[in-house]
Amino acid sequence: MKLSFSKTELLKGINIVLKAVSSKTTLPILKCILIDAQEDNIKLFANDMELAITTVVEGNILEKGSIALEARIFSEIARRLPEGDISIETNERMTATIKCGKSVFSIPGQDPSEFPPVPDIEKEVHLGMSQFTLKEMIRQTIFSLNINENNKLMTGELFEIKNNALRMVALDGHRIAIRKIFLAGKYEDKKVIVPGKTLGEVGKILSDNLEDQLNVYFSNNHILFEFDDTCVYSRLIEGDYFHVDNMLGGDPQTKINLNKKDFYSSLERSELLIKEGENKPIILEATDGIMDMKINTALGSMHEDIPIEKEGNDIRIGFNPKFIIDALKVIDDEEINIYMINQKAPCFIKNEDETYLYLILPVNIL
Amino acid sequence: MKLSFSKTELLKGINIVLKAVSSKTTLPILKCILIDAQEDNIKLFANDMELAITTVVEGNILEKGSIALEARIFSEIARRLPEGDISIETNERMTATIKCGKSVFSIPGQDPSEFPPVPDIEKEVHLGMSQFTLKEMIRQTIFSLNINENNKLMTGELFEIKNNALRMVALDGHRIAIRKIFLAGKYEDKKVIVPGKTLGEVGKILSDNLEDQLNVYFSNNHILFEFDDTCVYSRLIEGDYFHVDNMLGGDPQTKINLNKKDFYSSLERSELLIKEGENKPIILEATDGIMDMKINTALGSMHEDIPIEKEGNDIRIGFNPKFIIDALKVIDDEEINIYMINQKAPCFIKNEDETYLYLILPVNIL
Numbered sequence: 001m002k003l004s005f006s007k008t009e010l011l012k013g014i015n016i017v018l019k020a021v022s023s024k025t026t027l028p029i030l031k032c033i034l035i036d037a038q039e040d041n042i043k044l045f046a047n048d049m050e051l052a053i054t055t056v057v058e059g060n061i062l063e064k065g066s067i068a069l070e071a072r073i074f075s076e077i078a079r080r081l082p083e084g085d086i087s088i089e090t091n092e093r094m095t096a097t098i099k100c101g102k103s104v105f106s107i108p109g110q111d112p113s114e115f116p117p118v119p120d121i122e123k124e125v126h127l128g129m130s131q132f133t134l135k136e137m138i139r140q141t142i143f144s145l146n147i148n149e150n151n152k153l154m155t156g157e158l159f160e161i162k163n164n165a166l167r168m169v170a171l172d173g174h175r176i177a178i179r180k181i182f183l184a185g186k187y188e189d190k191k192v193i194v195p196g197k198t199l200g201e202v203g204k205i206l207s208d209n210l211e212d213q214l215n216v217y218f219s220n221n222h223i224l225f226e227f228d229d230t231c232v233y234s235r236l237i238e239g240d241y242f243h244v245d246n247m248l249g250g251d252p253q254t255k256i257n258l259n260k261k262d263f264y265s266s267l268e269r270s271e272l273l274i275k276e277g278e279n280k281p282i283i284l285e286a287t288d289g290i291m292d293m294k295i296n297t298a299l300g301s302m303h304e305d306i307p308i309e310k311e312g313n314d315i316r317i318g319f320n321p322k323f324i325i326d327a328l329k330v331i332d333d334e335e336i337n338i339y340m341i342n343q344k345a346p347c348f349i350k351n352e353d354e355t356y357l358y359l360i361l362p363v364n365i366l
Numbered sequence: 367m368k369l370s371f372s373k374t375e376l377l378k379g380i381n382i383v384l385k386a387v388s389s390k391t392t393l394p395i396l397k398c399i400l401i402d403a404q405e406d407n408i409k410l411f412a413n414d415m416e417l418a419i420t421t422v423v424e425g426n427i428l429e430k431g432s433i434a435l436e437a438r439i440f441s442e443i444a445r446r447l448p449e450g451d452i453s454i455e456t457n458e459r460m461t462a463t464i465k466c467g468k469s470v471f472s473i474p475g476q477d478p479s480e481f482p483p484v485p486d487i488e489k490e491v492h493l494g495m496s497q498f499t500l501k502e503m504i505r506q507t508i509f510s511l512n513i514n515e516n517n518k519l520m521t522g523e524l525f526e527i528k529n530n531a532l533r534m535v536a537l538d539g540h541r542i543a544i545r546k547i548f549l550a551g552k553y554e555d556k557k558v559i560v561p562g563k564t565l566g567e568v569g570k571i572l573s574d575n576l577e578d579q580l581n582v583y584f585s586n587n588h589i590l591f592e593f594d595d596t597c598v599y600s601r602l603i604e605g606d607y608f609h610v611d612n613m614l615g616g617d618p619q620t621k622i623n624l625n626k627k628d629f630y631s632s633l634e635r636s637e638l639l640i641k642e643g644e645n646k647p648i649i650l651e652a653t654d655g656i657m658d659m660k661i662n663t664a665l666g667s668m669h670e671d672i673p674i675e676k677e678g679n680d681i682r683i684g685f686n687p688k689f690i691i692d693a694l695k696v697i698d699d700e701e702i703n704i705y706m707i708n709q710k711a712p713c714f715i716k717n718e719d720e721t722y723l724y725l726i727l728p729v730n731i732l
Contacts, residue, residue: 073665076638082631103635107666265448269469272442299439300473 001065003037004087005057007078007100013044013057014075016230019201021071022048032068033075034115035088037061045115046071051198052118053205056229063089066112067096074098077105119222119233127161127187127216131227134214135206137168137179138199140330140356144177145170147196156193156237158244159223163189169244170196175323176244176359193241194223198234205230247359252339252348256286257309260336264328266304267321270295273302274321281318281363286310295321317343318365324349327358367431369403370453371423373444373466379410379423380441382596385567387437388414398434399441400481401454403427411481412437417564418484419571422595429455432478433462440464443471485588485599493527493553493582497593500580501572503534503545504565506696506722510536510543513562522559522603524610525589529555535610536562541689542610542725559607560589564600571596613725618705618714622652623675626702630694632670633687636661639668640687647684647729652676661687683709684731690715693724 014033022030025048034045042057067090078086081100089097094109138157147155149172158169164187167180202225206214214227225232270282273295285292291308295301317340327349328336339348343362350357380399388396391414400411408423433456444452447466455463460475504523513521515538524535530553533546568591572580580593591598636648639661651658657674661667683706693715694702705714709728716723 070665073638077635080631080635080638102670102672103632104669105635105639105666106668265446266469269443269446269471272439272446273471299436300471302472303470304468306468 002063005059017046020046193237368429371425383412386412559603
């Protein structure tokens with residue numbers, strides 16, 4: 001095999017597939033990036049058996065072939081080489097010679113035939129949307145799940161297509177985050193659970209440009225995100241997702257409208273008084289026109305108030321400030337509405353048409 | 367006590383003294399910043415018993431007094447408060463109330479009389495120089511010492527005033543870094559060893575402006591750096607420093623002149639092939655006009671060459687690339703001179719008047 005590319009193109013490709021390189025595996029081949037130039041284009045592959053990514057790199061094929069190279073060293077070499085054209089050449093002992101300017105590296109390669117193939121997905125059931133929209137939906141929900149959770153279902157997000165809308169749901173034991181968009185085309189109803197790790201990595205690769213399109217394909221066990229020259233394959237999480245709609249009931253007795261930034265700064269300050277692992281609530285007390293915020297911990301106490309617009313009952317309720325902060329961080333609106341039922345029921349931060357909804361459980365206070 | 371200041375002024379002061387707050391101590395008072403407004407100005411103090419810093423903060427004293435506040439929480443509160451005027455007021459139970467806008471924090475204070483006093487230094491033997499010059503001299507030497515070293519003498523730098531020049535020396539078992547400046551005034555000869563930790567912290571506080579002056583005072587056991595509104599006190603390291611001049615001898619048989627940036631990039635690339643903890647040399651082979659660089663490790667091999675100007679013998683010599691990289695990083699010259707004696711003797715990277723000199727031991731090669 002003999003290939004040449006610009007440093008920029010090669011690095012772009014490496015950075016995309018690196019996200020599916022396994023760091024924990026004991027299987028050496030899974031620590032590799034496969035370079036495949038057996039056909040008419042140059043493709044990079046990485047596959048950690050949960051997540052697989054392939055992308056096309058622009059370059060010249062001087063001699064067809066393929067090789068698997070240890071990802072860490074290969075990516076570091078590509079990064080540190082001088083700007084310019086990089087060539088990669090392999091010999092029959094599977095040693096790769098990487099040249100750029102006067103710099104010549106030789107590193108051992110591995111047998112490309114050992115590299116696990118990507119899952120086979122029939123490109124039938126699919127969904128078309130803007131890359132940026134999906135990127136935003138991921139950012140606005142993913143913080144509510146816990147990829148280290150024992151309950152597998154909580155480590156992924158629900159992707160639900162229903163009535164021509166896509167809804168993404170993430171939850172842990174304390175909160176739920178929901179984002180919904182209305183789809184342009186007509187789609188069959190569909191419900192899958194996508195691993196949080198996959199979404200985290202996909203979110204990093206997707207473009208910030210609303211014009212750039214993306215296709216999503218589903219099989220029984222896999223999901224495929226296809227965009228630009230890149231395909232991201234991921235296993236799905238099996239099981240019956242939580243019945244989220246049952247958790248969203250209740251009749252709000254209080255509606256509070258307030259400035260997000262002021263509320264956010266106060267909450268952030270209140271967090272200073274909470275030691276790691278401690279579970280001290282900030283107590284919100286909403287009356288007409290004003291909301292008092294108080295926290296009292298071993299480290300000290302804080303007291304602030306901010307102007308609000310309130311409809312319905314006065315309320316006094318406690319929250320872990322972190323959970324409200326997390327939601328406020330991803331809401332773009334300057335003014336937000338908070339709906340509360342009573343001191344012991346969850347509150348909802350949501351907009352009118354519920355394209356976003358954050359449910360947060362309160363903390364018991366006296 | 368009741369004080370008021372702008373957030374900017376208070377934060378500036380806190381950030382300076384924070385560097386002398388102990389993080390490891392079990393003594394609660396050493397985790398504090400002392401605010402002292404018993405006289406006509408507001409002073410902040412921190413003291414970890416090795417290093418003590420005091421600085422003056424501009425502000426208004428509405429009621430004289432003093433208080434010690436836990437540094438971490440106090441600094442975090444100051445940082446997160448909205449922009450504006452901050453007031454601090456204490457009561458007889460030593461609780462401090464920190465107010466800014468609508469935000470009110472109360473945190474417990476500690477008895478200021480428990481706070482350790484700063485060392486008493488007679489301001490006689492002193493040295494005047496530009497803050498920036500000292501900052502640079504620290505940066506250009508400090509990397510060669512190891513503050514975790516068992517040999518106490520290697521954890522500090524030699525400050526040597528001799529023949530109206532100041533020389534700073536840092537060394538570990540593999541290398542020596544020396545910076546020298548000629549002093550404007552007349553000074554008595556003096557030799558002290560200043561802890562590396564002190565120099566690291568002083569370097570962070572010193573200004574980048576050549577015009578800003580600094581005075582250094584010495585006592586038998588302490589050194590005092592006085593600049594702007596800040597005083598940094600530090601214990602000295604006791605003992606007889608290494609006889610550095612004896613290590614600088616030998617008659618160079620080879621002098622190499624080369625472009626620092628090219629050499630640096632090559633060395634940096636060669637490091638990629640060295641696993642953490644591994645001790646593989648880069649082998650330099652200098653002949654007329656060209657220097658070959660080769661490295662061969664379990665991860666692979668690299669080969670590059672760069673143009674040089676060589677005087678004297680050809681040479682083949684091995685180095686740990688890290689040690690050369692560290693020196694090149696802090697040399698401002700674009701072209702550097704390397705002097706070598708033979709394959710087993712240290713090399714010297716230095717300029718004509720030896721205002722900088724870096725000695726590096728070679729690695730044995732065949």
